[in-house]
Amino acid sequence: MTPQDRAVPACPMPTARGLNRVQAAAYIGVSTSLFDEMIRDGRMPQPKKANARTIWDRRALDRAFDRLPGGDGEEEDGWDFEV
Numbered sequence: 001m002t003p004q005d006r007a008v009p010a011c012p013m014p015t016a017r018g019l020n021r022v023q024a025a026a027y028i029g030v031s032t033s034l035f036d037e038m039i040r041d042g043r044m045p046q047p048k049k050a051n052a053r054t055i056w057d058r059r060a061l062d063r064a065f066d067r068l069p070g071g072d073g074e075e076e077d078g079w080d081f082e083v
Helices: 021-028 032-040 058-067
Strands: 048-050 053-057
Touching: 021 032, 021 053, 021 058, 053 058
Parallel strands: none
Antiparallel strands: 048 053
């Protein structure tokens, strides 16, 4: 079996609404370092605090992700094939 033949495991959909930093980064499909950068520059929301826990609201992540540029159907994507 070659490396190309191996299936890439899918990231399972989280069942919890509150996600830790690693889960939140994986949820939007980026590394933790890029996630941290996106928090600093305002593209991703600030976390909530529950005692000593730092958690991100999955719904807030969804809203922030929706605001990211691209893929909203308003741009010409070049993938339309006419036969």
